[in-house]
Amino acid sequence: MKGCLVAFDTVGGRPAAARMVDGRLEDLLIDAPDDRIVPGTIYRARVGRPLKGQGGAIVETPDGPLFLRQ
Numbered sequence: 001m002k003g004c005l006v007a008f009d010t011v012g013g014r015p016a017a018a019r020m021v022d023g024r025l026e027d028l029l030i031d032a033p034d035d036r037i038v039p040g041t042i043y044r045a046r047v048g049r050p051l052k053g054q055g056g057a058i059v060e061t062p063d064g065p066l067f068l069r070q
Helices: none
Strands: 004-011 014-021 024-030 046-051 056-059 064-069
Touching: 046 064
Parallel strands: none
Antiparallel strands: 004 014, 014 024, 046 056, 056 064
């Protein structure tokens, strides 16, 4: 098969997309579950206390406390 094909479907109930170029899978994207925090997510938070030995701080978010690494 020559050319580019993009296919959309669901995997485990989550949306997924696959890109095939010349019959070979080049890219596969599957949405993360709704309850997971994905990298790049922006949160509103208030800095709590710094953890000097750990190289970060505890921050307060609406979802609860999180560790923020420097």
